[in-house]
Amino acid sequence: MILGLHHAQITIPKGAEDEGRKFYCDVLGLPEMEKPETLKGRGGFWLRVGDRDVHVGTEDGIDRTKTKAHIAYQVEDIDYWREVLEQNHIEIFDSVPIPNFKRFEFRDPFGNRVEMIQEI
Template sequence: MPLLTAVHHVQITVQADQAAAARQFYLEVLGLKEISKPQALLARGGFWCELGALQIHIGLETFSVRAESKAHLAYQVDDLAAWRNHLQTQGIVIQDSIQIPGLERFECRDPFGNRMEFLQLL
C-alpha cells in the first residue's frame, strides 16, 4: 500500500459575505501568516495562510448550520491560559473540553461557526 507522507493543508470555510471579517480574525486575532494563492485559484476567493509547515486555506461558500459540525482544526500552543484570555477578550466563547492524558485543551467557535481546539502538551 502506498504511504501518506504528511498533511499539506487543511481547508475551512466561511460565508462568502464574511471574507473581510475572516481575514481580520485569522490574520490579526490568531496571527496566522497569509501566503499567496496560485493565480489560477484567485477567482474562487478566500485566502491561504501558513503555520509552520502546514497551510490553512480559508475558502468561501454558502452553507446553513456550520455551528453543529464537529469538524475542527486543532492549534497546538505553548501557553494555553494566554490563548484562552486572548480569545475571550475578542468575544470568543470558550468551552472546556473533556480532558485527556498528556495535554490540556479547550474548544471554541470562530466568528463564522468553525470549531477550533486549542491544546497544550503537558
C-alpha cells in the same frame, strides 16, 4: 503511501474574507500566504500554520455550528490564547480531558469549531 498532511481547509461564507482575515490574521496572528493566481477567483485566502497550510475557502448554505469537524492548533501557552480569545468576546468551551494535554474549544466568528491544545 501517505507521506503527511499538506493542508486543511475550513470555510467561511462567501464575501466574508475581510472579517475572516481580521479574526485569523489579526486576532490569531496567522500569516496570510499568497494563493496561486489560478485559484484567486474562487475567493477565500490561505494561512501558514507552522510548516502547514490552512486554506480558508468560501461557501454558503452551511450551518457550521452543527458539526463536530474541527481544526486544532497546537500552542505553547494555552492560557495566553484563552485570554486573547476572551478579550475578543469569543466564548470558550472546556474540552473533555485527555492525558498529557491542556485544551479548550471555541467557535470562530463563522461557527467553525476550533481547538487550542498544549502538551504538558
